[in-house]
Structures are given as C-alpha cells and as structure tokens.
Amino acid sequence: MEDQRKTKAQLINELTMLREKFDELLKTKSGHGKTEEKVQEREERSSLLMETGSEWIWEIDRDAICTYCSSTIKNLLGYEPEDVVGKKVFDLMPTDEAERMTSLLSHISKSRKPFSGLEIVTLHKAGYRIVLEISGAPVFDKKKRFLGYRGAAHDFAERKHVEEKLRSTKNYLRTVFNNVYDAIFVHDLNGKVIDVNDKLLEIYRVPREDATKLHIVPDYSAPENSLEELPFLWKKVLAGEDQFFEWKAKRPKDGSEFDVEVFLTRLSLPEGDFVLANVRDITERKRVEAALRESEERFRGIASSLPGIVFQYYARDDGERGVYFVDERSIDVFGVSAHPLQDFISRFNDYIVPEDREKWDDSIEKAVRSVSPWNVEVRFIKPTGEEMYARGISQPRRLKNEVVWNGILFDITARKRAEKSLQEAHDKLELRVRERTAQLQSAYNSLAENERLYRNLFENASIGMFQTTVEGNRFLRINSTLAAMLGYDSPEEVMSTVTDTVTQVHTDPKHYNDLRAALEHDDWCYAEQPYVRKDGSIMIGKLALRKVLNSDGTAAYLEGIVEDITERKRSEEALRQAEAKYRAIFENAVMGIYQSTPDGRYVAVNSAFAGIFGYGSPQEMIRAVTDIGGQVYVNPDERIRLREFLNEHGIVKKFEAQVYRKDGTTGWISINARAVRDTEGATAYFEGTIEDISARKQAEEELRITHQRLFDIIEFLPDATFVIDGEKKVVAWNLACEEMTGVKKEAIMGKGDYAYAIPFYGERRPLLIDYVTMDSDELEQKYMEVKRTGHLLFAQTFVPALHNGKGAFLSGNATPLFDRTGKVIGAIESLRDITEFKRLETQLLQAQKLEAIGTLAGGIAHDFNNILTGIVGFAEMVKEDTTPDTPNYHRLGLVLKGAYRGRDLVRQILTFSRQTDHEQKPVALGDIVGEGLKLLRPILPTTVEIRSKNATDDDTVLADPAQIHQVLMNLCTNSAHAMKKKGGLLEIGITRERFKKDDRLPSPDMKQGDYVMLKVRDTGCGMKPEILERIFDPFFTTKAQGEGTGLGLSVVHGIVKSHAGALKVESEPGKGSVFSIYLPKIERQTRTAADETLPLKGGKECILFVDDEDLLVELNHERLTRLGYEVVATTSSIEALELFGREPRKFHLVITDYTMPHMTGVAFAKELLKVRKDIPIILCTGHNDSISADKAKKLGIREFLLKPISQQDTAAAIRRVLDGKPAVQRSPG
Template identity: 35%
Template sequence: LQESEERLKEAQAIARIGRWELNFITNALHWSESIYDLFEIDHSEFGASYEAFLGVIHPSDRDRVNHAFTQSLADKTPYEISHRLLMPDGRVKWVVEACRTDYDEHGNPLRSIGIVQDITERKQAEMDLQAQRDMLETIFENSPFIMMLVDQNMRVKRINRVGADFAGKLKEEILDLLCGEVVRCINSSGGLGCGKNAVCGECLVRTQVVHTLKTGDTILDAQGKFAVVRGSQELMLDMLVSTARVKVADLDFVLVTMSDITERKQAAAALSESEANFRLLVETAPEAIFIQTRGFFTYLNSTALKLFQAGSAEELIGRPLTDRIHPDYHDVARDRSRILNEEKQPVPAMEQIYLRMDGSPVPVEVSAVPFKYQGDNGALVFPRDITIRKKAEVALRESEERHRRIVEASSDAFLLRSGGMVIYANPAALKLFRANHPGDLIGKQYLGLVHPDDRALSAQRVQKNIDENWIASPREHRILALDGQVVNVESTGVPVKYRDETQIFGVFRDITERKRDEQEKEKLEAQLRQAQKMEAIGTLAGGIAHDFNNILSVVIGNAEILEFTTPRGDSSREGLGQILAASQRAKQLVRQILAFSRHGKQEKILIDPKPIVKETLEFLRASLPASIQLQHYLEPASGKIMGDPTQLQQVLMNLCTNAGHAMEKDGGCLQIKLSNTAVTEEDARFDPEVEPGGYVKLTVSDTGHGMEPSVLQRIFDPYFTTKEPGKGTGLGLSVVHGIVKSHGGMIKVYSEVGKGTTFTVLLPRAEGFEKAEEKPLQPMPMGTETILFIDDEKALADLGRQMLGGLGYQVEIRTSPIEALEAFRASPQKFDLVITDMTMPQMSGLNLARKIMEIRPGMPIILCTGFSEQINEHAAGAMGIRAFLYKPVVMRDIADAVRKALNPNMSDMQ
C-alpha cells in the first residue's frame, strides 16, 4: 500500500495534479503533498480550512470560485472551474479544479473531494496564440491597403475595412462575391468576370492568384492598370498587387493585397514636367542661380557663369564652393551650409564677397534654400552682384555724414520719418521727447507722439506732405514726451525722397515756456474780468437787497406785532401766519441775492455736511422723475466745515435741480459724492483760486445733454440761463458761486456735449473747532429802559417804536441822523441804548455811532443793516458797538440784541 501511495504521489507530481478533501463536520481541509507544492505553501503556513484555501486564490477570482463551490452544494452537483492563484512573490498560476460532494440521508453535505491541476503553461500558450491572432487581425483590419482572402474560385471569403470601403459595400455583402465584383472591375457584371470573360486572361489579379495557388510563390508589388467603375464614370487606375498562399483549416487560400497608386503616378508625371519647366526657368533667369550639394558646385545657370566669369560650367562643377568665396567668409559659409543641409532651413540674404575665376573680388548678396538635387541634399543659391549698389552706398554715406553733423549740432529737434515711423532723431529731439537714447524714439509711430487732440490735423498735413510734395508752414501743436508730459512745439515738415520712398524730415522747436506765459496771461486777464463783472453785479444786487430788506422789515415787523397782540383762537391769526411764512420765503430770497453779492450775514457754525446731503437726497427722491436714477457715495470720514447749513443745502439743491433739468427728457443718472481731499503746494501752484490744505469735496454729476464751451464760460453769470422762458431765473448758479466763494471755497465744472456735466465744490475742512451746544428757546426778554431808534424811513422808525414798545421799553424815534445826534447831545444821560440804521442820507449809522460815543464813551449802540461794505461785525465790535443786526429784523432778534447790549456780561456780542 505504501508503495502504491508513493507511486500515486509521483504521478500527481508529474501531472501537476493534487487532491484535496474538505470535512464539513470538522471543517478540516486536507491537501495532498502535490497541492502544497503547486500552491507553493509550507505546511506550517496553511490553516487547513476552507477560508485559508480561499486566501491563496487570486483576489479577482475569489468570489467566482466561492460561488461555484457554494452553488454546487446548493444544487448537489459536481463542478469544474479554472482560476488563478496568487503566489507569495506576486507571480500568477492558472489551475483547473473539479469537485464532488457526498451527502447524508438528510441531504446534508458530509465531505467534498476535489482535484487541482496546474494549467499555467497551457493557459499561457492559449493567451500567446490569442495575442498573435489579435495582432494579425489588427494588421489585417487596419492596413491602409485592400486585403482579401480569396479561394480557388476567385471568390472573396474575407475582406478588411479598406477593401469594403473601396467596394462601397458592407463586409457581409461582399462575402462570396467574385474578386472583380469587389474591386468593381468593368468586366465583372451579371456574375461574369474573374475567368468567365475573354479579357480575364489578361487580369493581373487573376493571373497572380492562379500562379500563387499552383506554385505557392509569393508575388510582391506587381504593377498594372485596372478599368473600374466609379458611379457613372469609367476610370483607369494604376494598382500594385501582391499575393501569398495561406492555409486555413487545411484549405489553401490566397491573401491578395492591392494599393491604388494612380495619384502617385500622376504626381510623378507632374513632378517630371515641373522639373523640366524649372530647369527652363532657371536657365533663362536674369539672376545668378547655382546648386551646391555637399559643399560642391553641381549646377550653374548662364548668369552665374557670367558672375564668376567662367567660360563653361565644367570649370566649376565638382569644385568646392569655398574656392570661389573670399577667405574672410569661409566660416560664415560653412555655418550657413550646416543650417541648409542639417536643419533644412533657408538662410536669409547676406552680403559676402565671391571670387571670380581670375581671383578678383565681387561683392554679392546671397540667399539660399534647402534643395534636393539628383538624390542629394543640397541648396539652391541666389547670389546677386551688388557692385553698383555698394559704390552708391559709399557716396550716400559720405553725403549723409556731412548732413548728419549739421543736424546733430542744431538746437532744433529733427525727426526723420518713413511710413509714419521715426527712423532718426538728433540729440535735440532726444531732449525734447525726454528720451535717454535714440532707440527710445526710433521705431515709434510719429502720430503716437502727437497729442490726441492734435493728431487728426497732423495726419492731414503729413498726408499732404507725401501726396503733394508739400513743404508745411510752421504750426503750433502739442506732443507727448516719453514721460507723459505734454510739450508745446512749433514744427514744420519737409518731404524728402530716399530709395524711391517719400520720407518726412520734421523740425520741432519747444515753445512750452512761451505758451505757458501766454496762457497764464490770458487766464489772469479772464479772472480779472470775471471778478470785476461779479463785483459790479454784486454791488448792484446788494443795493437792491438793501431796499427790499427795508420793505420786508415793515411787513414782517407789523405782522409780528399784530400776531403778538392778537388773542389765540382769533381767525385773523391764520392770515398773519401766512403773511409771516411768505415774508420768510422773501427773506430767504434776499439772502440768496446777498449771498451772491457776498454782503449777507453768514452764520457760520461747525457742521457735518453728511446729514445735510442725506436730507437733500430724501427731498430729491420725491421730486425727481422715475426716469432719473439717483446714486450717492458719502465717505464716512469726509470731514466738517465752518459754514451756513441753509446755504450749503441751497448749493446742493441748485446743482441737483440743474442736473435734473438736463436729464428730464431722456432720463439718466444723477450721482452725488462727498469725500475728503487735500490740495498740496504743488497742486495750488497750477490753480491760483485754491489754497493748499484739507477740503471737503462735493461732486454732483449727471448724464444729461452736456454744455458747449461757449455756455460753460457764462454759467456763473447772473440771469444767464439756457432754459426756456419761464423755467429759470438765471440766478441759481450765480448764487451757488457766491455762497461757495463766501465760504472760502471754489467751484469747478467739466462738461462734454452728449455725455453730461460734473460740478466739483471744494470747501475748506474745519480743524480744531467744537460744535456749540444748542440751547432751548427762551421767552423773549423785555425791559423798561429808554431807547433812541434812528432810521431814515418813517415806516421803519415807527415799526421800531411799536416793536420795542411792545417789549416794555420807552422809545424815541428820529428819521434824520442829524436830528438824532442833536437830541442825544442835548440829553446824553436820558438814553440807555441807541439803535441806528447803517445806510442813511447826510450821515451813515457808523459815523453817527462814532459821534455819539465821542459825547458819551461806552454808550450801548446796536447797528442795523441790510448789507455794508464799510464795516463788519468784528470791526464794529472793536470800536465798541454792542450788536450788529441784519434786516429784516424780527422781534426775537431785536429783543435778544437789546438785552445783550444793555447787559453785555450775559454773552459775547451777537
């Protein structure tokens, strides 16, 4: 038995077969010795279980093997499966495995017995064979030629894709067709051809197939003509045909390979014709042409022979090219030959010196292109005799040198231009255009150096220079230096001919200083005229406002007295309220006029413009039409100013109202910006209207119709308007101008027709001011003192008596300053306070005050005025005047002023 077992082991080892047994009761797996060898596993490393067995199976096959085993148990049938094993070193083995299972009487598995055989070599042979088949299939299908497998009856059994495309049929439609039918032979129709027609005996394909079948000989690239049908046309094609005998399933077939070379043949014929034409062209060319291969002359045309002064081509053909090149150019010639022969790149024209047959030099300009000649790589060379040109260049250089010295010594700038491009610039031009060296200017387009606003006229003059050979008269214009600076110049252009091309010789002189002086003079003169005009109109407006203030004083004063004395609930109080409201609007109008003339009282306090701008924006949103978009950008830290809030709002409203009018027809965008800015000393140097320092910047922009320059010059003039009659007074912008100037600021405007207008207002930023604390409104103060009231208008004098009397004071009035002075002189201690108008006939209120204080120093005096050129609040306070009241005076103002004048310690002078 032992001997029998040993023999079994030997047989299993030789056959590479192993036996295994799995006990389902104990889950023990027993392997024969040969399985351990086949799996290349040591006994000690194997767990002897089904799970351990699955662990040595290739991961990709593990599920498949497990499923086959478990399915056989479920079906109670044996199974056989081939799969891979993964060796510890990464190698893969193929095995085939068979198994059957024994069951008890209840159908439960008792044990499975199986065998494993190593089939790695057989599997590898199968895969190699399949790979070889796949490769042959790929070659057959992807060949660029027609490939067919033909039987002894000339019928096609297999054809590749190119063949099917040539036949214009599907592969399935071609099988068992005659070979002639596939290639659409003109003699194959109705099942004939391929030996069934009389002409088939001359068919190259049939002849080769028959010969190859009989002899087994392989025939390669036999060439012949074939008459085929293409659509409705009959064509004669040139074809290459190859045949080889192959065995398939012990049957002989012929592999037929066909290639259409018709186009190649036609191309060869065309090439031959082209070469003949080329030779004729080269032979008769007036330019010298020769061919060199490997550095030797191989062909020269007749003009090249003349260049070298050779009697015949035989004197040069076969000789080294370097024999006819000056030694100084040998290295250059060798380098260019390398580029032609190795890199297959043309070489550009280059000046060299060739040597004639007698050794004399001849200057030439040589270019060459790679060229294959008689099967050798070489070059087609084009040398041109430039002897005459070189002599002319020498003469021209001498002439140019003389003129160059003159031009470079000139203090005027010279530019030579060709095709609009600068090709020369003298030292003075480098200085004018702020260039460091000529290369900064040379190559630039001249018109690109001209200011954009002057380019159109410059282009016209340049074109006239060229077209009419016109010498331009001197003209002033602007250029752009390379550093971006604008330079004013006076220039002229002279056309000159050079190499059949018209070039422009431009002469430039810097007149920047002269233009700057002229512009400064014009600007100062315009400012002076504007200031004088505004001053004259302001004086007129101030006078009108003064008279109007007197009228308003009577209206407002009497209305306040009536309101003060009329009981609450009386129906007349409503009418009095309307009178006072209308009077207040009139008062604001007078303030506008005085603001324009800069004679009005300005109550300047520390204000933040942002809330004023926001309040104005709310009003604008309600008043502007929906077609106008309102945008605003308010910088958080825009700064504060010392100013009048009402006037600042008036400025913004006027500017925004004008912007709205500019866009009311087509709509647009109104943009308001508030920001913080600064004017440096350098900025102020170019704008005498503004002082250096910090400013709050207000910008109002619209996208309306814009304004012409002629309109821009007059927009701040009083009563000037572009609106229709009844739609504008012409005072808005003049008032804005007056308010801005009275705040120590400036206003600028920029406008483009069709694009819109931008107003920029700069107001000095307040530094170091604290906002005064607001106090609640107190009852009007009253008193019993005696007051002397003087006004040259009887109505105003009576009004003053009524208002002050209503406050409890004893009042004497005078309408003449002379009479008032006499009354005071007669009894200076009688009066506790003097209130006098400023502008009166015979004597001004200021002079009256002086004379009264001469009589009684320290006498409390209040000065009333609509406006005054002679004095302001500060000067009045300095000479002892206690208060300064602006007309029209309301009861609250006069009540507060009287008490503070009589009791100066209550507060500072108002």
C-alpha cells in the first residue's frame, strides 16, 4: 500500500479490490445500477450519431489487423481512419516496439481477458514518437468465438494527472481504512500480520509495532477453547472460501475478552495474495441482544396476558406482506397456528368469510397507504366449522422501506352474540368494553415501553436518524450515520457545533418550517431536500418526519429519518441530461433518425426523417405507415434483406434502397442502422439514420448517360482513340483503335500497367497519354515535333509494332480528364496514321531538293552552254578555214571534242535534276550507268573501290533515264554506307539474261523472256534475315538518326515495279550484299539516214538574230553570213522589236534566246506575232526546264533548239523553218 512505484494498472486493481471489500464490510448498497445502465445505453445511442471525445476508439481482429478506427486518431497521430483500417497496428510503431507488442499481444489474446493501463510507443504521421496508454476488452460473437479486441487509447500526457488523482484516492482510502468503524487485519498467507488500521489498535489496546508482530497461529488473540477451530477456518480462506463467524477475542496485554464478528477473505492484488480480516466489536450488540431477549420474554408475557392475539404486521414498499410476530395463542383462539410465520397471513385469510374478505383486505391497504389507525371487524370460520367474529386494531408506523404495526386480534364472538340476545345488557357490556379498552391502552403503554428498549438500535441504523425540538431548530439526538452524512466525525460533534438546524443544516429554512407545519394535520411528512455538510458541500436527502406526542397529547419532540440520495439524484440528473441531449440531437439532426420494430412499424422518427418521405410531422408518418416493407420500400424484399442482415451481423452501413414518398413518387435513401437486442439476445428494435440520396442517384444516372454518350462519340471517331482512368486502366477503346492495332476492346478493357502500349511498341512503356500530367526529359527523346498547349499535348513518333511489325508513323493528341474539383481522373489520346503523309512529305522534300539542284543546274547550264556555244561555233569556223593536213586542224578537233564532252556533262546534270519528267523511252542502260558513275565517283569515300563492267552491247530498255539514275544512286550510296568503317569493293555490272518456260525466275513478278540485269554488289557488313525482310518497308532504316529517311530502298522498289521489272536481294552478315535489278529488254534502235551529218545548206533570206551575249551575237552573225543569209543581229530584245516594228516584212526569220534581260524570248516572240502573225521564230535556250517544245509550239514558235548548238544543227533548223518542213524535237538527254 505504501509503494509509490506501483504501476497505474496495479493501483487501479488495488483500489478496485479495496473498494469492493470495503463495500462488503460496510454493507453499502448501490441503488443506482439501473440508472447508470440507462445512462450508458443513452450514451451508446448518442455515439452512433456523433463521434466525439479525446480518446481513440479502435478494434482489431485476432491477427492484429485494425477493423475499426475512430476519427479521433487524427488528433492523436495525424492519420485518417482509412489510413489505418486494414493494416496491422504494429505498422504504427517503431520496429523495436512492434516486436515487443507482437509478443505481448499474443500473450494477452491467449488469456481472453480485458487489459488496461498498457503503455505503447507509436509513430505520429509526421514521424515523431508518441506514448499512448491503451485499454481493451475481448470481443466475441454470438457463439462465444473470440474475434479480437476493442478498446481505447489516449495520450500518455494525461497519465500524470491520473496518477496524481490515484495518489489522492490512495490517501483517501488510507484515511477511510484507518477511520472505518471496524478493526482490520491484513495477513500474509502464512498468517503474519503485515498491516492494521487505527480502529484495531483502539479496540485491542495495543501499539502498532506490537500489532504487526502478531501471527495468526499461534499468536492470534483468542480464548483457549476457540483456538482449535482457527487452522481449519484459515485453510478454507486460503482455498478461496470467505469465512464469517463470531469470536471471543482476547486483548494481548490485559487478557480481557470481548465479543467480535469476524469476516475473513483472500485478496489477489498485483503485489501478491493477502488475507483480510474485518473484526467488528459486537460487545454492545451482544449486550443489547441479551437485553432484547429479556425484553422479548417480557413482551411475550404481556402478550399472553392480553385478551386478544398480539401480532406484528409489515407491508414493504416492494409489495411483500407478512408478520414478524404472532401470539402462540392463535391456535387456541382461531384454530390457526402461529407457525410458520411465512404463510400465516394466507392461512389466516383462508378462514375469513368470503363476503368479508374484501373489507378485510381494503382495511389493510388503506391503513398501509395512509399509515392511519387500523380497525376492522370480520366474520371468521374456524377449521372446526365454528363461526366467530374477529376484530383487529392497530396503529401503523412508517419505517425506512415498510409500514409496520403492532396489532391485536380479538375474538368478539361473544360480544356479537350478546348484542343480539342481550340488548338489555348493553350498558353493562359497554362498561366492560371501556374496561377492556383501558386494558388495551395499558397494553399499548407496555408496548411503548418495549419500543424504548429497541431504541438502542438507533445508533446502529444504516440510515440517518434524529430527534429535534418541536420547533425543529435544535438536535436532541442524532445517530452516527446521519453525522457521517453531514460530514462530521461523531454525533457529539454535530450536537456541539450545530446550534440551529434550520439555518445551519437546511438550505431552505422556509421549506423546512412549512414541512414541520404540515405535521399539525399529518402524522408523517415526506420530502427530498438539500442539506449543508460541515465542509459547505450539499447533500441531497430523503426525509421522513413525524411529531411524537406525550401521553397527554401534547407535542414532545420531532423525529425523522434521512436517506442520502445525492448519488441517485446525480445519476438521475445525468440520465435527464443524457436523455435531453439525445432528444435534442434526435429532433434537430439534419439526417433522418428512426427506430422501428422487426415486424415493420416505426417506433420513433425525427422531423428530418418524416420530411424525407414527404410527411408533415413524425406523428403523421408513424400513424400512416403500419407496414414498412409494403408501404415504404419499392421492392419489399429489400426490407427483408435489411432485416436479415441486421439480425445476423448487428449493424449495416450505406444500405441503399428505393422508396416511396407520401405522394407516391419514388426516391433513394442510404441507411446506417443497428439491431438493439434485449437481455436474452433477441432483437428488440432497429435504430439508425438515413440520408436522402435521390439527387445523387439522379446525378449518377445522368452522369452514366453522359458517359455513355461520350463513349458512343469516342467509339465512332475516325481517329484511333482510347481513354484511361486514374489508375491507368483502359476504360475506352474505339473501333478505329481496334482497326489500327488489331486488338479488340474486350481484350484490352480494364487492363493497366501500360498494357495499351504493347500493340504500338511490343512492350510496356509510357505513351503520350502518360506524359500529359508530368514533365519528363524522356518525352523529347521519344517523340518528334512535341508541342504542349495548355493541358493538350501533341507529338509525332514512329511505332515499330503496328501492322504486324512493319511499323507506322503516328501523330497523337493527348489531354488529361478532370472531375468537378479539378482533380485528374484519367486521360484521353487520339492517334492518326500519318505514314503515307510522311512518305509523301519526304518525297516532296526530296523533290524540292532536286528542284533546287535542277534550278542551280539550269542556271549553270544556261551560262555554260552559252560559253560552249561560242567555243564550238568559232572552233568549227576555224576548222573550216583550216586544211586537214595541218596540225591545227587536229588540234581544233580536240577542242571540239572537249567542248562536246562539256555539253554532254551539262546534259547529264540536267537529266539527273529533272524529276518531273518520267517519260520512258528506249535507252541504253550502259550509257545511263556510265553517266551515273561519273557523278558518283567524287561523292564516295576513297576507301571504296568502284568497278564497273558491261558484258553486253545489247542493253536497250524502255526506261526513264532520270529514275534509273536515282535507282543507281540509291543502291550505290547504301552500299558505300555499309562499307564506310572498313572500306571495300563496289561492283556494278550489266548482263543480258534470258528466261525460258521451264527456268526458275528470280522473282514471282517476272515473266519468261529477255531481261537486262543491273547488279550492284558490295563487300560491306551484310544484313541479318530479320532486317532483310523489312528493307523495302517505308521509313525502315538501320542508319542512325539524321543519316537517312528510310525511303531509299522503298523508292527503288517502286521505280523498278513501275518499269515492269523485278528486284532480288542477297545478303549475309559479314559477307556483303547483292542487289539484282531485272528490266525487260527491247530491240535496239537503229540510226536512220536523217541522223547522219548532212552538208551545210544556206540561203539568201533576211534573219533577225537576238541574244544578250555579245559572243553569241558575233558568232551567229558570222556563221549565218557564211551560209549566205542577210543578218541583222542585236543584244537587246527591245531594240530588235523596234527594228522589226519598222520593217516587219523585211525579215523572213527571227532567231531569239530564251533568257534575256528586260524581256524573255517568249515575251519577245509574243510581241513579234502581234505585229506579224506569220513570222517564223526559232527559240534557243541553255536548258528547257522553264518551257517545253510543246509549249513553245503552241505559242507559235516553229523550232526549239538547246544550246550549245552546232553549225550543222543551226543550218538544218533554219532550212526546215524557211522551207516549211516539220521540226525535229531533240531531247536534252
């Protein structure tokens, strides 16, 4: 008891045990159990509606997984309930604490016992430690199967406050221990005394140090004749059997003996097991009992001397009726034995004449109710059949919880008979009656004297008793119980301290005086009123007050009894407040609250509940609805399902049902309810709350319809479109997506973990849709042309897995999807196959590049051809003037040969750059290859050796030279790229191949016949089979980014197909590659006589010649003059137009350059034709990209010549025009 280091749990257990034992010893009873149960029940109901308080309420299952968590955890640990429910409670603890609690909780669970005061270390959500104190109790189901634990936890900071309170309580209990009325020994299990209270020291007259040296055997103070019983009793106590007995005690010092009443019990406390001996000095009680027995004997003697049968009757407040005493002469007078007393009343009543029994019972009940004198006469039939008259009289008295009277039953048979037969003896009989009455009064006086003998019980009553003056302002007598109630140590202290009870004890003197005044006409007055204690606190007492009279009828004093009902009043007030609180919550709650019977009637509903169903008041709804399932539920089976679920599980949450309103319309409600059971476990009623969710249901339906519309729109969008939710699972996959990927929506819907990327990339990886809500460097690396506008993200990329692994270029748009609060709940992406667009775009870029090259080549050709024209023209004239046998003649031939080679080179450049001219015509494949190799040699690495061989002189094919150039360039540059690291050999060969009927063709696209084969072979790295299968796919390339478009070989394949040819590829890794192109052979074109060089032929006509180059004007002036023509030459088209305008008929022919300043040749020709429509015109140009021969002819131009123009071509063209012969169209290539 003195160990300050005891744990909280030990202190709580110790205090609990001591309270129980002191309650037993003091024989106090609590009358407030039921009230407290009601308070608890009300508070449990209220907790369903509000989750308040500072403690964290928790539930765990047998595996320590949290199944319930109150919201107060957020105040303690910072977590939301949903963060904790479903997890092990050990997850909230540091590792070392979790290990400790795992072992400890396992031990507690095995015990299946409650626990309290357990200290645990937890982790706040912010990371710091918090010490909590927890308590819990096991939870079982209906079959008593262990489910887990339920309990509460609070901040250990409160513990100090509790410990302080416990220390205070401990001191208080120690004070009580020392000041209790009885003496107390505390023994160890061997019988040694280890503690005693002050009362023991008083009654045994020993100092504390001597008392604690005693031992139960053999030192226990007792007379010799009772020591032999003690070991036997001690063994029983140690075995757990409490012992209660009377004992002769002996004081150790003087050997004096005294009577005691002993209660022995074994206590199990945290500190160990002890034996508690409660010893009460009953010496005075024994003396009183002896006196009482003596008084009783005298009483019995008096009773036996009275003429009637004396009895003592009681009527208790709980309805019990009986007798405490019946005169033994009852058997003689009435034939009814006095024993047993328990059924005397019923036995006696059986012999009362039935007609008088009601009068008998009514008289008793009236006397009990009013505590008024009892006087009744009835007829009685003895067991022998003899009829007699009996009369009963008494004066009832109200005691604590019963009405008691000492009465007499007279046999008045003789009197009644005398009244009938001896009317004349009336006076004498009356006299005898008065005499008998005097005797009775004497008996009453004797009884009063006997009552005084019982007043020694006054001090030992368990309720307060007192006597005051008639004025009520001064105590005459007061017992110890009332003194203790008022906070005084003894009745003597009260008597000496309280000099005016009206002002010092009663808080309302007027009320007490009014009560006292009521005694003038009432025997007893009753009231509940406050009393002032010694310390100023208030006690609520239940008072019964009466006036006691002297024998002469004057008031002698007032006496009363007081019962301390402070705790009961406090409990009643708590119950009233709880009921008021619950009622206020019930009436004012915004949610619907109800109670209903299992068979389908509402017991109670609040206004919100009635309003949800369209009723004006709760009363209206309760009266109207007599069958909840049939009248309220649209589907009555839902009510049955709810009832069965509650009966089985006890509680239901968020149960949704469609219901009828008062006006017949329907709505939706969400129900939270529980089953309230009676003491036997049967369902008494259901109670819970409802929420009107009609608007939410309607919104959900509208949202579902809206979603369906949106998904329908998405379904038929032309672009491949899919949608993912917040967990990156596919929720929409339209038809275009199915067609693009070949994946049906049934196979992809609901899939996550980047499953939607597999059809595009062949692996799980983020797509554009995943980057809409984040910034990532990967986005720029994985996508082309990335553009973000607000939440919209646009990009292009090549996906390799589409179209059975051929891949495709896609453009995509992606954007996040938001809910009403702005939270991202998913994303949508639409995709478009832009492979064809990319191919056309690349071709366009290629064409634009070639066009730029062509423009450059055209400019070069124009100027270069002008230069070559001068060189060729003057060289030809000099050669004509030189005899063949001179050295200069040979040298001039070399000059002309070089000029012609320059002319051919310009034509090759023009041919390569001319991409729009796809005219197929008979060409010698070897010539085209030869021209192409001249262009290739400068651009290939020097580490690549080029070898070419034409094995046939019959290599004529129908082809477009420019496209065949492109095929050769693409194949050779690819081969050079394959050899760029180590170098190698590039071989180009031309052979003639013939395939007969039974020959195996290199390609299924070929037919039997003659072909010219172009073979390009390299000694590069070669290709793997899987690469070889895809080399002709558009955009497929093995080159690094920026080194190729992936269109080269696909263009080659297309060109070969357009020429009715075939393409064969052979390659092995490390052994190089061979590309063989087969083109159908045609017959070689033979030259006609017209193609042979003809003698120069001139004329006498006048020719107007115009060119902006002085050199060419001078050259052609001399050249045409030599041919005999009259020549007017100028470098200005404006001047020439003026000359022609002055004399249009003078000129027979006009020769003009195409490209001139101020006015082009075409514009100049148009002006000439305006002046003279029939004027013949020859147009000369360095290249023909700007105007074709056909276009020139439509403008009225007769001939179209390409520079450089030889003297032979010039003379022939002039004569054709002047002689009216058809023009000869010459290709630049």
